[in-house]
Amino acid sequence: MSEPVAMHMSDGLLNAPTSLLFVAIAVVGVGVALVKARGDLDDRTAPLAGLVAAFVFATQMLNFPVLPGVSGHLLGGALAAILVGPWVGALCVTIVLVVQSLFFADGGVTALGANVTNMALVGTAVGFAVAVALRGLARRGKGGLAAVAFVSALVNTVLASFGFVVEYAIGGQGGVGFGTVAVAILGVHVLIGIGEGLITAATVTAVAAVRPDLVHLLRGVPQKLELK
Amino acid sequence: MKRFFLGFALVSLVLAGVVSYFASADPDGLDYVTEEHGIAEHARDHPLGGGPLADYAVGGDDRLTGVAGVVGVLVVLSVAFGLFRLLRKRTPKA
Numbered sequence: 001m002s003e004p005v006a007m008h009m010s011d012g013l014l015n016a017p018t019s020l021l022f023v024a025i026a027v028v029g030v031g032v033a034l035v036k037a038r039g040d041l042d043d044r045t046a047p048l049a050g051l052v053a054a055f056v057f058a059t060q061m062l063n064f065p066v067l068p069g070v071s072g073h074l075l076g077g078a079l080a081a082i083l084v085g086p087w088v089g090a091l092c093v094t095i096v097l098v099v100q101s102l103f104f105a106d107g108g109v110t111a112l113g114a115n116v117t118n119m120a121l122v123g124t125a126v127g128f129a130v131a132v133a134l135r136g137l138a139r140r141g142k143g144g145l146a147a148v149a150f151v152s153a154l155v156n157t158v159l160a161s162f163g164f165v166v167e168y169a170i171g172g173q174g175g176v177g178f179g180t181v182a183v184a185i186l187g188v189h190v191l192i193g194i195g196e197g198l199i200t201a202a203t204v205t206a207v208a209a210v211r212p213d214l215v216h217l218l219r220g221v222p223q224k225l226e227l228k
Numbered sequence: 229m230k231r232f233f234l235g236f237a238l239v240s241l242v243l244a245g246v247v248s249y250f251a252s253a254d255p256d257g258l259d260y261v262t263e264e265h266g267i268a269e270h271a272r273d274h275p276l277g278g279g280p281l282a283d284y285a286v287g288g289d290d291r292l293t294g295v296a297g298v299v300g301v302l303v304v305l306s307v308a309f310g311l312f313r314l315l316r317k318r319t320p321k322a
Contacts, residue, residue, distance in 0.1 A: 008258070009258065010268070010271035010272065010274065011271065011272040011274065011275070012270045012271045012272035013262060013267055013268070013270055013271055034315070037312075037315055038315050038316070038317060039317075041312055041315050041316035041317065042316055042317050043316065043318075045316075046309075046312040046313055046315075046316040047233055047309070047312075048233070048236075049308065049312045050305055050308035050309040050312055051233060051236045051237055051240070051305070053304050053305070053307075053308035054237065054240045054301045054304045054305045054308065055236065055239070055240045055243075057240070057244065057300055057301055057304040058239075058240040058241070058243040058244035058248075058297065058300075058301055059243060061243070061244055061248045061251060061284060061293075061297055061300075062243060062247055062248060062250075062251045063251045063252040063253075063254070063256060064251075064252060065252045065254060066257065069254050069255075069260070070254055070255065070256070070257060070260045071251075071252035071253075071254040071255065071256050071257075072256050072257050073251075073256060088312070091308075091311065091312075092308065095304055095307050095308050095311065096304060099300065099303050099304050099307065100300075101274075101276075102276060103276075103279065103281050103299075103300065103303060104279075104281050104282060104283065104284055104296070104300065105274035105276045105277045105279055105281075105282035105283060106274075106283070106284070108271075108272070108274060109274070109275055109276070161257065161258070164258060168267075172267065173267065173270035174265065174266055174267040174269065174270055176265045176266070176267060180265065181261070181265065181267075184261040184264065184265065185257070185258070185261050188257035188260065188261060189257050191257075192256075192257050207236075210232055211232055
């Protein structure tokens, strides 16, 4: 457990039935995303989606310090959803998690269902929901877009980490109480979420400055919008 | 268009290949909490933990984290480009 850049739930933290339950949930969720993503992918957006997945992989390697002895890293759900939409975004994060687990031994194999559920499904869905709720602000210009990206990424991180708390409550090993786990996990993930928010805001505004037409959240915004 | 995509790819390669050396080696929030509360004692070793790229090293050599990162970016790019190409709506040919 002392790997330099290790992340995600390992095998064995959840009991077998709970791991299987979340494999099933992940399979259904990713299946729906595969069907729905077709509507958001064309010759222009498909290459961007591939690059978003690669970018999320790269940034997940970059653990930043949040407390003495504790680090955090981007999850990427809100980032992906804002740039390429929630369905394609969920697939981007899923690809990252599968490659991390199978190639880099990062995140357990039986825990993959739970990790996909938290980071690819919950994180992306929640991040996108917040971004859509605040879409009016995002369309006002660069500052608004940055603020929306920050808030949706912060909420994405906190609720994705809450996914672990729920999974642990259903079938976690070690018998630690729900409240103890919830307070510890949510506390540290609010701090990680601030880092996630800053990275997401910087990335989204950088893409929007060059290619606002490719940003999913800004679809339908008149091109006269000046985002520089 | 092409320049934007090449630039985006280059940023990811530099982050994974170079900036990764400056990443914090401390456990992340989840690992920290599970270790503090004795939950991590139940963790099992990864079944693929002996793989050539395990733990973002190359053959166990941490000095090659950047190489592992670049390989990872290229693998993710290939898988994602392949999947999204398959899924995309084709522009009908006239």
